[in-house]
Amino acid sequence: MKDFEYFSAGSLQEACSLISQYKDVGKILAGGQSLITLLRQKLISPTCLIDIKGLKELDFIEFDKKSGLRIGALTTHRAIEKSPLIQEKYNVLSEMEKSVASVQTRNWGTIGGNLCSADPIGDPAPSLIVLGAKIKLVSAKGERVVALEDFFTDYFTTIIEPDEILAEIQLPPPAPNTAVEYMKFATIEAGIKIVSTSVAVTVEAGSDVCKDAKIVMSAVAPVPLITKKAAEMLKGKKLTDDVIEEAAKMAASETDPTTDVHASAEYRKEIVKVLVKRATKKAFEKAKKA
């Protein structure tokens, strides 16, 4: 690890002014679960780190019936997993968080840090995108709100400007007659995932026709992948096994995975079929009861 200058920001305002000053050579340090590894492996060597972990103002989970859920960027994975509010209203997030790395990592790693590191195998992004998440980016100059699905641009790359800080994640109120299911496939529990998917299914009230669907995959493309064609195939249909199976095949054809030490591209596509099928079925069953 190369030497760097270390700043601990006392407030979001101070953090913004520090990052605008050091934007070319600095990095934001939140939980550090990804950043420290990159530093150790010398994949990045910033000369200055701005530690925002202590900022209480970005550590919150708040819900409003009309506007929905706001999660501060520095909320830890563990806090999201254990939040009774999230368990009640956005249970998929709590379930998803259970599969993020290990308890130790979840205790320290933050949701904002996870999204900003933009690892294509990250767990939270697919479920948040399926739930319609937006994110608030702030800087010394002001703030902007963008849809999370527009946030990621490539491997480990986002639209965030060098002087911006991700401040919060916003989710609309839970949609009626809708269920969301997250499934992850890895060789070992909490291991590096081979494929994961989050599927949202909305049914017509009182029927078993799919009104709306959204499928987001991770680890199959440089960014979280929305498999739109597969979702289209579900809409307006009774979700029989055959319909779901066809959509799952379509989802696989929409992905463009790579081969690495954990799995080949071909195998990843096979797993996409299985996961999309299983997650859709489960979401559909839950949505009918919702």
Added chain:
Amino acid sequence: MNERSVVGKPLPRVDGKAKLTGRAKFTTDVMLPGMLHAKLLRSPLPHAKIRSIDTSKAEKLPGVVAVITGKDTWGIRYGFVDTPNYPAEERPIAEDKVRFIGETVAAVAAIDPDTAEDALDLIDVDYDPLPPVFDPEEAMKDGAPQIHGEITRNTSCAWEDWGVARKSHSYTPVNNVAARVLVTYGDVEKGFAEAEYVREDRSRSPGTSHMAMEPHTMVASWDPFEQKLDVWMNHMAWELKRYWLHKTLDIPIPKIRIHKTYIGGGFGGKAPCFDYEVICAFLSRKLCKPIKIELTREEVFSSCRNSHRFDINIKTGVKKDGTIVAQHCSVIVDAGAYKCSAPVAMFLSHAMCDPCLDRKNVRHEGVAVYTNKNFNFARRGHGAPQMRLAADAQYDQICEDLGLDPVEFLIKNLRKKGDVIPNGDRLDSYGLPEAIKKSAEAIKWKEKRGKQRDKNRGVGIGINGMFSGSGYWPFASTAIVRLNHDGTITLMEGDCEFGQGPDTTYCQIAAEALGLTVEDVTLVSSDSELCPMNYSNFLSGGMFVGGGAVYNAAMDLREKLLRVASEVMRAKPEDIELKDKKAFLKSNPKRSYTFTELMRYHIQKHLGDPLIGHGYKKAVPEIEFYPSLSKGTGRFTDAYGFTASTAEVEVDRETGRIRVLKIVVAEDSGFEINTAICKGQLVSQAVQGMSDALFEEIMDDEGRVLNPNLVDYEIPRAFDIPEIEVIDCSDFEPKGPWGAKEIGECARAAVISAVVNAVYDATGVRVMRVPITPERMFNALKAQEKK
């Protein structure tokens, strides 16, 4: 002494408090005044000539104290196998050639690790790439790149020092063959001719990492006035490490002191001599400063010893009832760039098999081949896990082919207690039959085998046998038990504590002999200056040989105490008992003398002798030097430990993912000195075995390790571990301390086979290549569907 009060109990570890509270001192905790840190520059090429190395820029970096290259250490040789036929060829720093990605080409000492690392980037090495070869079968072909030229005897010629008559001679490997082994007995042709069914299969086990929690670390401190080297290091027998430092750096043996530190796991991976150890000591002497080298996890993967990749062709002939009549094994060991223990591994793949089943007519041939990859050493079983997978998976398939039950097949082919096996070893204790029966019962074999495929579930069985130390010269240990003035004892013995528990179990052994408690024992262990000779801490010899020496030393003191007591009490020694630091008459316990009184008396009446117990033990008393590795002849060990393991798995046919539901380990390790430590050993082996069967493989591409970290090389965590049942099937070992023998290395192999065979039972698909990753299983299932 019939009732045991200290041994056979799950007593807490004597090092438990220190480890739980973080006070236990590991090498990384050693900080010395003025200490420098060294980092190693490693070759980016798998095979290349070194034209020149320019270190001038690195030397000028502020904070850098010294840069050394192969020119500084030219000619230094060492090796784990260093015999007249196979002189050592490892070197601390590459000289004119690199042979694998990760080989050390230079070392930098600096004021801190970061500066040293920065300096590595400033060293310019001019390489002339040579064609590499990575696959052992390719490497053996005519015209393949030759990795070694003439291997000459240089500094190291270990065995001559110990009085081996024959001189080492230079040799040049042909077709990259590092060593060969051929073991035969019986008449193999005749055996196969008599067979009613013959099967031939191939299996592969990959290279894996030992995954010790503590990466390899060393601190060396040279005192220029005393001309003495103080060392804190990762080892599994300081006697070996001290000897290598003595030979490679020409420092007299008494001028090297290896201090006790705790060691964060070994599993075989810390026993041989490493480049960084010679470099650390070399730099310390050169600079007259303490030097610390801490390797990273990535370096452990790509530059420290891993386990050997084995490709095995196995052919077995049986009668229709399952009686084995002949077996022919051909083993190819991927040695890597240097041979290290490869000649031993391919011999052991036979030697560990032989005590288990009677195969009657056997031909076991092995070849170890140099390739341009990192090289290898023992990992918990050293050849046995690879061979057992080949054999046990094939037996399982033979049973399927002939409609036999695998458990009955194993029982039919068992050896018998008291048998003398072909190399001359006698099975005085042999708990394998009971272990097979009990492990099968515990997994509900009869109810489940072949009956759960509709649920994608299956059960499987595997077995293994393992030596308790071997004839590896000079595999022997010594212990001293001092009686203290207050009647307690001080035990001095050399075995080092790397988690396997000798500090605790040896105290129990000594305490039991003298009627004391573990608290009455002060332990001095694992220090080369304070402890007597010790070579027993590897080859699974700890308990049998090291513990045996402790037992003999404690019994020596016991006899001396009884003799004094009999003199003082005017009674026969056999009528006297020792307990609570007292000697008393069995018939009248009130008539007693304290150990303090006996000691005082003895000093007074016997020329000042304060009563010291002395004991020693050699692994195989009958052999003079060591068994023939290349022919497999000669006694090998005095006692074998045995395991039978069963497992139940469930396979997701859509994804290929395998979930282990339960593992049973039934073990014969002789009398268990500390039942909790034994259980810990077996649980850990169950986890390792499962992990080998399903997860672990070092993957490489053109000689570069692709997964040199714990993100990409996945190992199970607590929540991946299934129910594990441990069953004690101990058979009292008459030559072992209190009846104990090997534990800690045997079970891993049996568990791998059990899991692999259970996968077959669940799916009807035979996979003989581990790890059975979800993708491998998926592809095998797809291939089955196509059939």
